[in-house]
Amino acid sequence: MRRSPLHVLVALLALSPVAAAQPQIELTWWINPWRIVTPDMPEGASPTGEEYARYMSERFMELHPNVTVRYELVPNAGFGEKVTTAIFAGNPPDVLKDLDWNPDWAREGLLEPIDTYLTDEDREDFLPYALAKGLVDGQHYIWPWNNSNNGMGSTLLLNTALFEEAGVEIPALPDRAWTIDEFLAAAEKLTMDRDGDGTTDVYAITFAARDVENMLSWLMRFGAKLMNDEGTEFVLNSEEGVRALQFIVDLVYEHGYAPRGGEALDVYGTIENLHNGRAAIGYGGIYEIGRIDRYLKEGRMANPIDVVIAPFPHDPAVGPIAYETSGGFLVFKQQDDYKREMAMEFARFLTNTENIQMLESLLYITARRSANAQLDFANVADYTEDVSTEVQVYQSAIDHGVPFFGPSDLDISAAIEHFTAAMEAALSRSKTPQQALDDFVREANRAVFGR
């Protein structure tokens, strides 16, 4: 709708007393690219990642004319380094997407607790674990936004054409749950030498040592845990952990269901193998269906593939397990009371029931129950005429979510490189699964707990 100069003048006059009563402030907001489709985008346009930040900043400034939101799109690569540098330089943003959340920031007094800004309705509405992610020493520091990640560690993608070619039935709805034995039977058929030249053309799945979330998800299949329940010790070298790692190694070397060389791969290696048809099963959730569409449009994929979602296979004695994770927004320490109020208001604005639903276009589930109840994911993009089945499968998978990385207020980043080293050692068979996990536990306990 076009606004006449008279309308604008009247609006300015109406707002002027309010604006005069409130100081002009500037909020800085850092966020990594989220390819969310905004309401003001032309139909069919493909988002680049900046639209969401621009749109939300503009909408907030319309509501609060005395506030200028300066957003900065920070690439995923180097996000943590940039934030760290800004913190040490004493110049962090006012509001930050928690891509590299570090609970020590809260302990250092760098963040504003959000407890006094959370209403009773908020506490009821936010998913408990999403809210608990930002809990440090009894106070909350994260405004929850996205529930789950792109599905890594939670669900698998099954290439329907390859399943059909191999004569394997897709696991049955409603949740497509399958057991380890059923997975093994399927993997045997899915590993195909089409021309009989002795070389495998299609593998069932890919394992990548540097793909922490998915490897950890496999290691939990038989009941292993990364840490004990108290979060005071790494215990992945349990009998169950060693059994799971041996299972993975056997899939590569004994059965040949997964390609060798996984010790040199990261998660993008697994994505690539799925996309180019070298693996019948890949990793990820509904977001990853969107990646396939995007890669096709960008010419990064030659041929389209049709995929459906299924949970990781489970051991009946243990039950289904998925990776439980979420994300949100942090507010850094403010000296000025009014600026603190507005920074919190902005974070609340981003995560309120109406705006949080914008995650739907990314096929992400939100951290608010009230918003999730309104999402139908229908026609959010041209590749998802009806993804409701996949959403249902995905949601039922993450209903079995557990936190993989111990207590949210414990920084275990120093242990991750040792986990990767253990996976590299096992997948290259330079160590046995027992040796690899024993070494990991010893080094992780030393690095994180100093013992």
Next chain:
Amino acid sequence: MSELTTPLGSAGGDARPRAPARGRGQERGGGTRGVTGTSRAWGVAFVAPQTLLFLAFFLVPVVIAFALAFMEVRPTRMTWVGLDNFQRVLNDQLFGRALVNTTVFTAVVVVFWLGKALLVAYLLDPMNATLQTFFKSAFYLPAVTSSVIISLIWLWIFNPTFGLLNAFVGLFGVEPVAWLGNTRTALPSLMAMQVIMGGGSSIVLLSAALARIPRDLYEVALIDGAKRPTIFAKVILPLIRPTLLYLVVTGTINTFQVFEAVYVMTQGGPQFATTTVVYRIYQEAFQRFNLGVASAQAIVLFLITLVLAAVQFRLLGQNVEY
């Protein structure tokens, strides 16, 4: 006789004896006494921007890094901890591993890379100017390409599933190798990449150094019955020693700071087989936020390169006159 005191001499092959160099003031006939206040001010004005940038982005950060090495640095406070950070560095097994990896990497890369540059420069020396320019440009091209781009390209070459290298060795019946995933091949793979892609600027410098050697010396050696290998070893190598010293010292210092290839291609893996000192410093500073420990590691690196440079100067640093 001119004294070859810098490798950055004429690249035009001018081998004629030169008159002793004169200072700028002497050329203007007045010595330093001839510099007026105005010209002094202009000199300062020209030097000041570079000096300020040097201070702001190099000298001051280096001094601060020295100070930080003795402190525990947190975002909101700094605490003096004496030598604790250095003790942590010395007790860090991964830092020790990184030092070994870096030393091996540097020793191999500098030797092979310099050998390659010397060989290419020697082969280019008899060629005409046009051909020399073509080959020098070709070898110099990687030097003007982003090291990140080069690393990404080599990441594809080394890919265990669809990489060019495995496709090539597969022609000879060799099973696919996870070049960057195997502890035995990962570091050598990075070294090979560095040797193949590096050396462009060294070839240019060595070509210039070779061109400055008077042709009479070759002729005299030939008349005396010397063979080419002897001429190379007894005539050429001693005469280009200053250039070699420069390249060995700067090459060692630069190679000791290898980071981009590790960051892009292996992240220090597999099993820390490619973790290098600077990558470790990066991890400590930007992934663990231990700026104090990272500074201590940087000082250890500085001391090591200082000692290496001193040793190299002592071994190779002799004046050459011809």
